[in-house]
Amino acid sequence: MALWGGRFTQAADTRFKDFNDSLRFDYRLAEQDIIGSVAWSKALLSVNVLTQDEQQQLEAALNELKASVVADPEQILRSDAEDIHSWVEQQLIDRVGDLGKKLHTGRSRNDQVATDLKLWCRAQGEVLLDALQRLQTKMVEVAQANQTTVLPGYTHLQRAQPVTFAHWCLAYLEMFERDSSRLQDALQRLNTCPLGSGALAGTAYAIDRERLAQSLDFQRATRNSLDAVSDRDHVMELMSVASISMLHLSRLAEDLIFYNSGEAGFIELADTVTSGSSLMPQKKNPDALELIRGKTGRVYGALAGMMMTVKALPLAYNKDMQEDKEGLFDALDTWYDCLEMTALCFEGIQINGERTLEAAKQGYANATELADYLVAKGIPFREAHHIVGVAVVGAIAKGCALEELSLDELREFSSVIDEDVYGTLTIDSCLKQRCALGGVSPEQVAYAVKQAQQRLDEQD
């Protein structure tokens, strides 16, 4: 039975009903709708719309319903109710009879759905924070174990300067920490309670909305009823947090796909996160990582879709807003899956330290060291940069590395060069030199790992 039959003489066309109904996706709000309803029943008691006994009956029935929903959420999908709010109300009436019909006093589905969705966002936000934390823990663990694994660092996808695998892990850790902080920020901002805003103009019952907000663990009640029922900023904020985090995951995925390629051969992913080709028996494809990279687009799509939907919508509630849920659910589910899958990709990963070291030695990745060496001998950096550029051309012509040039050959480029130059051209020296905060020197990386571990411990 629909919630609004009285004004109508004709039943809805079944095609319209299918088009209009939201139960097939908003059934996910069942628990939140019930929790919100319990809080509302207490608010109604406080203004004497319900007696103590009635409220207790409603609360008991709602709690029973909640237990049943938690045990079997799919049961909801077997109903032809219009949406989750109608479903819960109908279930309640089935259980307590006419008393169930009192619950909607002073409430609208507009403040109800706004409240349900915020409660859901809050719960899902916590789940996502946990997933982010698990991934952060993984990154620190891999960093810890790979402080001496040299990795070529790239700019423009050209070997630039050597780094370590640990330093690379900690770069992504920084991104995931920012994602966490952005998510916490969004969760804090959405933590205001719309319930008691009615359809748009507020409720006609003198409910203490601050108390109601507190009973649902919100920080405060929303301040304006028009805004409260039509605000979906939190939906867009969460999707934008998800989008930025997916962007980070896609960059990590792309780095690993490249490291895993035949050309690089830096890592080998475990069998557990790769798949084979139906035709080429030799293939072991990085599907998990490619899917993470690919799914990033779909999360952006959900955000863009929602922005388009809300753009220029007049106040207050419009049915357009029912379109908020599917994209949000999909975006946050996808983000969660990708966080988990990224962490999984580090399980059983093999890092070929000899290959990465070999690659880091190639491509004149120590050219900056030679320039710094010349600077230490009193040559202005700009001039040193030019001299080394010429030296690199010379080494390329000879088909060798800078450190493979003889002292005489090196001296042709600058007479200040001495025997001690060779010590500065080693990988170890390249790394050690980057000793300022945030750099790749072994001391700095060890310090960064320790600090990261400490931040993780504080999160717990």
Ligand code: ARG
């Ligand atoms: N299913 C609706 C939604 O998700 C609930 C709110 C309905 N409100 C209304 N005035 N029709 O937005």
